[in-house]
Amino acid sequence: MVSKTKIAVGVLGVLILVLAVTLMLNKEGLDQRKEMMTNATINIKIDGEENILSFDDLKKAGEEKFEAVLDTSTTDPVVYAYTGVQLKNVLKDQGIHLEGKTAVILTAVDGFTVAYSLEEVLLEGNVYVTYAREGEKLKSKEDGGRGPYQTIVVGDQFSSRRCKWLTSIEVQ
Numbered sequence: 001m002v003s004k005t006k007i008a009v010g011v012l013g014v015l016i017l018v019l020a021v022t023l024m025l026n027k028e029g030l031d032q033r034k035e036m037m038t039n040a041t042i043n044i045k046i047d048g049e050e051n052i053l054s055f056d057d058l059k060k061a062g063e064e065k066f067e068a069v070l071d072t073s074t075t076d077p078v079v080y081a082y083t084g085v086q087l088k089n090v091l092k093d094q095g096i097h098l099e100g101k102t103a104v105i106l107t108a109v110d111g112f113t114v115a116y117s118l119e120e121v122l123l124e125g126n127v128y129v130t131y132a133r134e135g136e137k138l139k140s141k142e143d144g145g146r147g148p149y150q151t152i153v154v155g156d157q158f159s160s161r162r163c164k165w166l167t168s169i170e171v172q
Contacts, residue, residue: 040148042129045170046096053094053169055148058129061085061093066128068152071159082152084130087169088122096171098122106151107168109141114163120153128152129166141165 042053062085071077087104104121107113121127130150131138139145146164153161 043168062089068154082130083132084128087127103172105170106163108165109167
């Protein structure tokens with residue numbers, strides 16, 4: 001009985017140590033992503049290179065107004081007017097060559113990740129990086145919002161492939 005208790009305590013101690021190490025390793029990345037949200041920047045990654053995209057850089061790629069349906073599990077579908085830039089235009093404006101690439105991976109401040117195929121990103125009027133809804137800037141996560149940036153796939157019927165609190169775009 002005593003040996004089983006010692007084993008259980010030992011296993012528990014190892015699990016606590018693993019948890020502590022994992023939290024310490026993730027803290028730096030989380031702090032960096034939070035800073036990006038505060039500064040309204042997006043990290044763009046391709047072929048091992050990284051570039052920081054500012055709000056002005058994003059707008060320069062071709063601001064557009066468009067409509068999309070927001071349909072969550074707790075609300076009825078509602079059509080909203082958004083302001084943003086097509087993701088394909090952001091990539092083009094940053095001089096990113098897409099030959100041989102197949103997907104664009106987007107990551108949020110909380111670690112949520114969504115992948116879009118290159119075909120759907122290149123489809124006209126389909127995937128946007130947005131920063132305003134109904135003429136108002138998207139609020140931060142701390143303020144109960146979905147911003148400063150959120151991606152929207154206009155053709156997504158149930159709004160399930162959006163990436164709110166966007167901090168990173170990686171082309172693969």
